[in-house]
Amino acid sequence: MTTYKGIQGFNIQNLSEDPVPTVAGWSSGGTMSAARRRLAGAGNQTAALGFGGEAPPTGTAATEEYDGSAWTAGGSLSTARLGLSGCGIQTAALGFGGEAATGTQSVTEEYNGSTWSPGGSLPIAKKYSVGAGTQTAALNMAGITDPAGGVNTSEEYDGSTWTAGGTMSTTRYFLGGAGLQTAGLAFGGNNPTPTRLSATEEYDGSTWTAGGNLNLARNELSGGCGIQTAALCIDGNAAPAVTAVEQYDGTSWTNISPTAIARVFHASMGTTSSALSAAGEQGGVGNVATTEEYVNYTPTADYNFQNEGQVWYNNTENVWKVQDATTVGSWASGGNMNTTRGQPAAAGTQTEALGFGGFTPANTGATEEYNGSSWTTSNPLNTARSGLGGAGTQTAGLAFGGYTTTQVGSTEEYDGNSWATSAGSLNTARNGLTGCGTQTAGLAFGGGTPPVVGATEEYNGTSWVTSPGSLATASRDLGRAGTQTAALRFGGEPVTAVTEEYNGTSWTSSNSLNIARAATAGAGIQTAALGFGGETATAKTATTEEYDGTSWSTTTSLSTARKSLGGAGTQTAGLAFGGEAPPLTAATEEWTGAGALTTKTITVS
16 A cells, blocks of 8 residues: 555654744843953853953953853953953853053963962963863964964963964964864964955864865954854954854855844854854944844754645644745734834834834833733833834844924933933934934934934944934935944835935935835845835825845735834844824734745645
């Protein structure tokens, strides 16, 4: 008798619950107590250590410990310094080399989870090298010595003494590294030319050999993330700083999900499935205290299917199911907001969103958090206002500008629980503006004073700086997507279809929306944006359009035509909430983009 297994060659899975998909990406973590760059790190994502570095105008001895959500003070280094290297775990870390007020250092210190104590000195003082391994079996790679400059030497530590290791093929410093003392990895950096490098080298405990080159040559990297056959290269300077992340498999590098913030001289630690990137210098901003967490979760063998067309039997629900890819994007109803409002500002993702401010019709400071199914009320803004701009994430939000009884420039920062007023107000008070980016790298543009303006300002976590680049077409109530250095504006009042792209310095025109509109919402990034809702010259609209970095294409409309709504998320997982239909609405809609895998129940029909 012919069987399904005989035809297909495999068993259909019999599962008690539906499989969960592979998840990979970056999200915001806890902020360090002090902004700094050129620091060292050790540990993993849930038990990390950041120490030393440069907190202008001098090097610092400060140590901070991370528990997976927040940083707290640890024991200080005996020698304050920057450009040092580190390795090990949170309770058994090693810090060595670097630059102090007295010059390049050979000092080694050992951390026991609370205090630092002296270890064996490096045979030669070094800075801007990179470390790998453990407290009792460490590897120090390349770097700078005085007066020789860049070197290609490596050193090995046995828990008390450093000895010379193998000589690297390439002289370099400001490099990245990972691995163990007997299986080290060095990549990127620059040599004395100076030339940014893509070269990778692998160490077997005695000899260095060439590995696969990075896809993007870069320097000013960090080290400590992964092993020789599974490492991450995070951000760095490729002129300018980049958000590019690459993963090494022991042979070659592959581009994976980028970080939200481009930075150099940061600390990184963890593995290719659970990584942490902390502090550093953000391009165009300066030193930051920001942390980003990377998760690459792959389900266990029984649940690791996530292929289009895969069939299984759910024995809890007693139904057959199939994994199918959507052919056209669609909107579905989500949980209603607790406060019905128009003009809510937005931040975050589809499953971790933040909605705040707006009008009810009175100005409101109401703040709500969305978890992918329902909204929860949190502490309100200190200044109730409408027509404000928003940026950031659910746990690190940014609110700026808006209207009380007049246009305001005040800025507030959200920490996942409450809002604090920043000392830095917008240089141009206005309402009807919009923004994008993060809490420490925000962008504000457009609005009314009351005449419409094209003024653009950048936020560095403390103050706003007016950009030399204003919008080519001044507008208010416009749509937005992207980051501080790669932003997108579209539509706006007076009603327009104009689209412009920002590169961190200036705005340039791109192809227009298919439907001219104002009071629209947006999600995504500059090269993969979603624009939805708004008001044309004659009526509210439900139109949704997708931008691919060059042009807009129309796709499935919102269920409810509305203007002055909030928008968050990405081009493939967007969120729309609030607005005027009319009347004011609390409705939330969730967007699933074309190509996304969805679970469907198999029926006879």
